[in-house]
Amino acid sequence: MATLEDSLDIGGVTIPNRLYRAPLLECAGNGPDAVDTLLDDLEPAAESGVGLICQGATIVRGDGGCAAPGMTRVHDPDFVERLSRLTDRIHDHGSRIVVQLEHGGLRSMETWHAEYRREQPDLEQLAVSEPPWQLRALDRLGFLSYDPHVLSTDEVYELAADFGRSAAYAADAGYDGIHLAGANMGIVQQFCSPFYNRRNDEFGGSPEARLEFLAVVHDEIRERAGDVPLITKVPAETPAPSSPIVQRKLSLEDGVELARRLEKIGYDAVVPVQTSVVWDMSIVRGAYPDRAWKNEGLHDAYDAAFGGTARRKLVAAANRIQSLQYDFDPAWNEAFCRRVREQVSIPVLAEGGIRERGQMDRLLGEADTKEPACDMVGMARPFYAEPRLGARLLEDAPDETRVLCESCNNCTVPQVTGAPGMCRTPTVLRKRGDLEREGVYERR
Numbered sequence: 001m002a003t004l005e006d007s008l009d010i011g012g013v014t015i016p017n018r019l020y021r022a023p024l025l026e027c028a029g030n031g032p033d034a035v036d037t038l039l040d041d042l043e044p045a046a047e048s049g050v051g052l053i054c055q056g057a058t059i060v061r062g063d064g065g066c067a068a069p070g071m072t073r074v075h076d077p078d079f080v081e082r083l084s085r086l087t088d089r090i091h092d093h094g095s096r097i098v099v100q101l102e103h104g105g106l107r108s109m110e111t112w113h114a115e116y117r118r119e120q121p122d123l124e125q126l127a128v129s130e131p132p133w134q135l136r137a138l139d140r141l142g143f144l145s146y147d148p149h150v151l152s153t154d155e156v157y158e159l160a161a162d163f164g165r166s167a168a169y170a171a172d173a174g175y176d177g178i179h180l181a182g183a184n185m186g187i188v189q190q191f192c193s194p195f196y197n198r199r200n201d202e203f204g205g206s207p208e209a210r211l212e213f214l215a216v217v218h219d220e221i222r223e224r225a226g227d228v229p230l231i232t233k234v235p236a237e238t239p240a241p242s243s244p245i246v247q248r249k250l251s252l253e254d255g256v257e258l259a260r261r262l263e264k265i266g267y268d269a270v271v272p273v274q275t276s277v278v279w280d281m282s283i284v285r286g287a288y289p290d291r292a293w294k295n296e297g298l299h300d301a302y303d304a305a306f307g308g309t310a311r312r313k314l315v316a317a318a319n320r321i322q323s324l325q326y327d328f329d330p331a332w333n334e335a336f337c338r339r340v341r342e343q344v345s346i347p348v349l350a351e352g353g354i355r356e357r358g359q360m361d362r363l364l365g366e367a368d369t370k371e372p373a374c375d376m377v378g379m380a381r382p383f384y385a386e387p388r389l390g391a392r393l394l395e396d397a398p399d400e401t402r403v404l405c406e407s408c409n410n411c412t413v414p415q416v417t418g419a420p421g422m423c424r425t426p427t428v429l430r431k432r433g434d435l436e437r438e439g440v441y442e443r444r
């Protein structure tokens with residue numbers, strides 16, 4: 001059985017250990033400071049010894065498709081070439097880096113961000129099919145704003161080719177692999193999900209056909225970027241909303257079957273993630289972010305995003321209900337990962353609520369007679385709280401070593417305004433300051 005310090009092969013690339021930084025929005029954009037912002041966000045994890053850095057979602061097209069403000073686009077080869085400064089620096093520390101490719105589809109800013117929508121009145125959202133009645137109802141009630149363009153068959157192939165082109169630019173810029181945003185309600189999940197996908201061409205109609213988009217994306221990436229390791233998140237839409245509101249969704253068994261087929265298609269690793277069919281807190285389980293909503297300095301920006309004070313208060317109320325529904329649950333994807341790992345022989349990466357060294361070893365199977373639940377363990381929010389977290393967790397740290405992040409989600413809501421991704425809870429930041437002074441973030 002493996003330990004956190006053991007190396008792992010993914011698609012022919014050696015990852016020096018089994019700890020990864022899960023994809024997290026950096027809000028670096030594409031401006032002159034983009035590479036420096038990414039370096040500030042990602043290099044500390046590599047310096048602290050983390051084996052694999054997953055850069056947050058980047059968009060494969062030049063317009064539309066961003067789930068949140070400030071996302072980086074990777075459609076332009078000249079821009080992506082500049083990212084070699086980032087990949088070189090990550091490699092200097094002995095770590096590996098993959099970039100996550102994404103298009104938001106019906107989860108794009110143009111459906112929910114009022115100010116952005118006003119500024120870009122002609123921006124359509126790419127849709128796999130006409131939005132389901134539940135989303136159309138939210139449109140009629142004024143919570144969302146849909147103006148969808150349903151992709152023709154040719155346009156689906158063209159979108160898959162954009163994933164391939166961006167992957168090729170990334171491989172040229174020195175990325176060690178490509179990660180697909182398959183389970184965060186973006187367009188990949190929309191193709192896989194019976195909730196969204198009602199197509200009757202080769203991309204819809206059966207579970208196999210709903211996976212065809214990922215098969216074509218795979219082929220495009222292989223053709224344009226070669227044998228670069230290919231990782232994807234895999235969704236199971238188990239959390240919610242439940243029947244009778246949503247009857248068509250991916251069960252846990254559907255998610256396991258997706259992973260099994262992805263291995264056959266040629267994917268090199270999978271990240272099983274339980275996620276809702278809509279954008280909610282199921283992928284960031286934790287507390288209601290009281291401090292983030294009460295921050296008066298952000299109220300105007302929230303109002304611009306949500307379309308006024310009344311709407312902001314409604315979103316906050318919905319957030320409160322969700323925090324009860326999706327309370328923190330340690331290692332909440334463990335059972336899904338375990339089921340997938342029984343069915344595939346490619347590495348399974350686990351993330352979501354992993355917080356302690358002893359728990360990581362248990363998931364990797366070291367201290368247990370059970371089969372491992374996964375082959376690598378990742379965290380996201382804890383890296384906002386402690387960018388150099390690797391130094392504290394690796395090199396045989398004691399079992400009880402626990403991250404500082406309290407999963408309070410104060411970092412999540414401000415990102416709707418384009419605010420940078422960072423920990424926003426002063427008690428946690430003070431504890432980090434104390435640990436910094438003790439020198440625990442220096443590599444042993």
Ligand SMILES: Cc1cc2nc3c(=O)[nH]c(=O)nc-3n(C[C@H](O)[C@H](O)[C@H](O)COP(=O)(O)O)c2cc1C
Pocket residue numbers: 022023024025056057100181182183184233283284285351352353354378379380381382411412415421
């Ligand atoms: C602010 C924020 C941004 C995120 N951005 C992405 C992303 O770009 N792509 C993605 O696949 N997941 C994203 N996630 C989900 C994380 O990768 C991770 O699965 C989730 O936060 C659960 O892990 P944690 O409990 O360790 O935070 C994001 C999560 C947060 C909190």
Ligand code: SF4
Pocket residue numbers: 381382384385404405406407408409410411412422423424425428
């Ligand atoms: S604000 Fe800080 S403590 Fe709270 S979830 Fe985000 S990183 Fe963790």
